[in-house]
Amino acid sequence: MAGNGKKHLMLGNGFSIALFPQIFNYKRLAENIESDRIKLLFEAIDTPDFEFVMRRLLEAEEIVKHYDSSDGITNHIHNDIEELKRTLIHVISKCHPHKPSEITEHQYSSCRKFLLNFEKGNTYTFNYDLILYWVLMHFHDHPELKLPCDDGFRYPYSDEYVPEEERDLSLHWEIGRERGQSIYYIHGAMHIFSDGSDIEKLSYTNLGVPLAEQVRQAIDEDRFPVFISEGSTDHKLARIKKNGYLSRTFSSLKSITGNLFIFGHSIRDEDDHVFDFINQNNKSLRVFIGLFGDIGEPHNQVIISKVEKWRKSYRGKVFEFYDSSSVDVWGRSSHA
Structure with a gap:
């Protein structure tokens, strides 16, 4: 070098x-989402990219705060953000190779x-x-x-x-x-x-x-x-x-x-x-x-x-x- x-x-x-092109990409990870709510979110935004969806939710949360006096919608968005984080961890864990011997x-x-x-x-x-x-x-x-x-x-x-x-x-x-x-x-x-x-x-x-x-x-x-x-x-x-x-x-x-x-x-x-x-x-x-x-x-x-x-x-x-x-x-x- x-x-x-x-x-x-x-x-x-x-x-x-x-090394594992069929595992470590957003498209494969998105295919393993189990939450119906998060699946609908990805379909609505039309992307398999977790970070892109997360960014859109965070932006939406900031905007809605100015209009949502009761915090109802804001809380829904916040809950989806937290669920998306947990979902990403779950799907990476689910898709990850099980043993070092796979290398x-x-x-x-x-x-x-x-x-x-x-x-x-x-x-x-x-x-x-x-x-x-x-x-x-x-x-x-x-x-x-x-x-x-x-x-x-x-x-x-x-x-x-x-x-x-x-x-x-x-x-x-x-x-x-x-x-x-x-x-x-x-x-x-x-x-x-x-x-x-x-x-x-x-x-x-x-x-x-x-x-x-x-x-x-x-x-x-x-x-x-x-x-x-x-x-x-x-x-x-x-x-x-x-x-x-x-x-x-x-x-x-x-x-x-x-x-x-x-x-x-x-x-x-x-x-x-x-x-x-x-x-x-x-x-x-x-x-x-x-x-x-x-x-x-x-x-x-x-x-x-x-x-x-x-x-x-x-x-x-x-x-x-x-x-x-x-x-x-x-x-x-x-x-x-």
Whole structure:
């Protein structure tokens, strides 16, 4: 990969779609919506895009507040917003591959080779799924192959004098104990849970139960992951600020140096809070943005247009494009 200096990675949904194209896309997720009310909502707006629907609901809520003196309609919209969040978590959990063995050894090895390009830097991901976690854990018990994978979660007790039956064997994230963290889930993830104050990570090691199954069990018990599913960039940022793990993840973007490679992300407006923060607070960081396929395709033209605006707003800052289809993350024999 190009660029001098430390290399950091930022993953978008394209990372997971390249491996499981029939699973990690909004159209497939929308097909698994069970709520009749939410189904009708998607049909009315005529899109399978969860974030687009969420954004429309949030906009409607703000507008209706000025006309709905009794708060009846406003409350209905608010309830739909909350149900849409729960629905997104449910459908991702339902559609998600059940076991790490659904990824082949060839695909694991290929992805490891890709990630080694960034072993001295940080890895950030927008993705909620377990794919990156599975890759990191696949090599965890092999010292000669192990990838750097410190996500900041620690065992709260390491005192050998604490009786084993009294030890908390779950993994927690705490401010001040995350030194050395290099893996960041920007909007949360399926396996990260919070009760409002304590932030805990589900782990296969502790229970011996597949992680995807643990997530499904937790959701069935009405316990939900740390999961930023708001539609607009402003609402996402507001949620991030209220969560210690997410806000520390966000602020770490200020201190990285060298080069940031963005892979598999469409630079959607809904994530402007992340890119604006990087551009405003990290002036010397070189940013490489992946374009997939023909440069003239509409999705690439949207990205190019966005980056041209960045160049005008942040003169002197370096933005470059690269062909992400030339990066063979999962090996040529992957599902894609």
